Amino acid sequence: MTGHGQGWIGKSFARKEDHRLLTGRGCFVDDRPRPDALHAAFVRSPVASAARVSVDLSEVSGVDGVRAAFASGELGVSGLTALLDREEFTATSMPILATGAVRYAGEPLAIVLAEDPYAAEDGAERASVDFEARQAVTSIEEALAPGAQGVHDELAANTFLDVAPFSDDEIDDVLASAPCVVRTSLRTGRQNALPLEPRGCLAEWVDRDEQLVLHVSTQVPHQVRTAAARCLGLAERQVRVVVTDVGGGFGLKCVVGREEIAAAAAALRLRRPVKWIEDRSEGLSASFHGRQQQYDVRAAFDAGGRILALDADIRCDVGAYSVFPFTSGVEPLMASAELPGVYRVPRYRARARAVATNKAPTAPYRGVSRPQIVAVMERLMERAARELSVDPLELRRRNLIDSFPYTGINGITYDPGSYRESLDLCERRLREEGWFDSRDGDRRVGIGFACFNERTGYGTEAFAQRKMAVVPGYDISEARMDPAGWVTVTTGTSAHGQGHETTLAQIAADQLGLHPDRIKVRQGDTDLVSYGWGTFGSRSAAIGGGAVRLSASRLADKIRTVAAHLLDTEAGNVDLVDGWCRRRDNQEDGLPIAEVAEVSYLRANRLPKDVDPGLSAEAAFDVLTSGTFSNATHGVVVELDPGTGSPRILRYLVVEDCGVVINPKIVDGQVRGGVAQGIAGALYEEIGYDAEGQPTAASLMDYLVPTASEIPEIGVEHLETPCAFTETGAKGMGEGGTIGAPAAVLNAVNDALRGTGVELDALPVRPEHIHRALERNR
């Protein structure tokens, strides 16, 4: 361990991002002033499915302000093909602009470029689209029905991926003979991650650098660079992706959009900057969705309430295309690998499918499949407890993994966590506050719990198991000190609201003995870092933070070496504290770090012979295990309105363990924001489709995003089990709030419905479902 704790880690240090964002000086992609830019609008498919489509753009160019319009084929780009190296996967290509067939309503067919966005839309409206509509496939049932219309010719049975990663020949016997078998048929609705800043980009060819510079609202700058270079036929060096402030992403912005590539291609052809800013209706109906899944799961328990076996059939409605780079396999693979969660499951069988439908493609959305698998396991626990007449929390305790490291039946090794402790604490708090007593009496009050872990710190090894053609995982950082002693730290992660400029500066500050204000974190520019995988999957603090800690610690080593020479001592005798290099054996003796910086650059003659001028260091970091696992228990108290069926949340408590907490304020904010999105999926948000495949929620009038009136105060308590696999001891935590909330809320609603004979197993739970259940019981 280098550096002697300045103690910036663990402090609720005020965010360095806040000042600019609070004063309107943030720079989101649409904020870049470019008077010379052309604006793009897309001609989109009015139908969900057509065997043949053609776009007539002849009327478009006559529109005032329109400069060009391109349909597929005129753009000169190749499509995006995401690959999994698995036999059970069928690759399909996503053209940048649809050609031949149309596969979902809103699919882009042509791009129109004009002097302002209004004119671009005028132009797009003048395009005429000719198509031969065919039957749209709008549900998993339709897609899998024999003789169903094929979404892609090359797909058998409308299935991108059909895996049975866990088999067990004896599981049927176990299920047949077990004292208790419970089931669930969980269904979850389609959601849009809905970052408040829509997607968008500004593409420009810069002659001097021989580079296409692509400003884009994304979580994954290098991945966009790789995709853009491939589609446009450029070398990676010829593409520079720059990301400034990003107004939320939640997974939706961690895949590459067709529109960004089309805008870049147009900028190359026209040699003018091209800007595209998505509007909200496009975003809701034609960007990316997530979450629409079906589970049919059986669990066998012994008479003592211990799980004997788990048998799962998982179907994910992934829409019409496989997204780059994660593929349509991301949801089924995650679900089947991680279903057992925090419980000891001795026998496991799973089949998981990615089913193609004529709907917008799905991207990973905060938590990816884990909100569902947690809901499945927690429903099973509740049911088994009832059948066996055991307290449901006691039943959970009998099954929780309680010795670590633990390698599960799924082959995953779980690092130490506080599974049992978090449940105990969550229960104790709600008891102390009297919520258990509020279940007595006439009011329809229910309490729901969810125990779960979330794999974060998803390093190269964990991704390699998924067998994607590109394998994300590591991250790279450089720490550089200038001659005045100020530090720039680069990272390959790319924040969209998580406050990395602050958190990563805190990590580096402890290594360098500097105040975080002396450290500038730079991210989101592919010319700054050789490669990085961006920010998704709760990887940034654990993996990006690890790379930062290593690069800063190497820089600190070099500073100590130079300081030792100047102080006439050994490097091991130098501490970096509060901006000073101090002799450990004589704290009075020392020199400012800034002097070391000055010597390193401006007076290199004073350097020791074997030390190069300059002060910088680079490091890569990876988590070389199955990953790291944060864990939490959520407890929620819900009251149902007997008249309307509306659920109201009376109390929400999260007890969570993400290892070392770097900045408690930021962690709490991530938890609360995550819970709000989980509640949204549990009670409000859904993108439905009609029988023709038209989305029924194309504006925020129909897509019910909860407001401050629907989201309760959320209590957060921390347990800290430091992680042995990360440099900082931190585990990721960005998704946990979203993962736990649907299960906890669903259990609470069902608890409040006890005695009605109705159990709800579909999300979102709507007041009408609850009302019907209450009416039945009247």
Add this chain to the structure above:
Amino acid sequence: MKDQHLISLTVNGEPHEVLAESRRTLADVLRHDLGYTGTHLGCEHGICGACTVLVDGVPARSCLMFGVQADGAEIGTVEGLADGDRLSDLQEAFSRRHGLQCGFCTPGFLMLAEAFLAENPGATREEIREAVSANLCRCTGYQGIVEAVTEVAESRRERA
């Protein structure tokens, strides 16, 4: 070009004249014609509130107004809240209470809250929660926002 109107408006005390098409929204006039990009567009159909500015002191969704409707108006945007580099009490409280993450919704919430507190200096936490329900935030779960506005309401009352 057809259908252009010369309008004059004052933004944060600065007078401006601008030529705008009649269908051009106030948000676009502010953001793209005048460079006040602090005002954000999250939906362009009046639901999210990210585009909230003050028009003659009253909060308005600038995506639902045309620029020409603001002819002669005094507009307040987020750029006008701080005094140079010194943040207002409300801005400070947002940072202290972690009322922002990505910061995209933040200008809208700040403008909404400023107008609400001016009208309702005695507002309670519950009233504040209801008032901020007019806008959407996708990141924070709202708690930091409600706490920040409540804290400012209380401290302004104490000082009054």
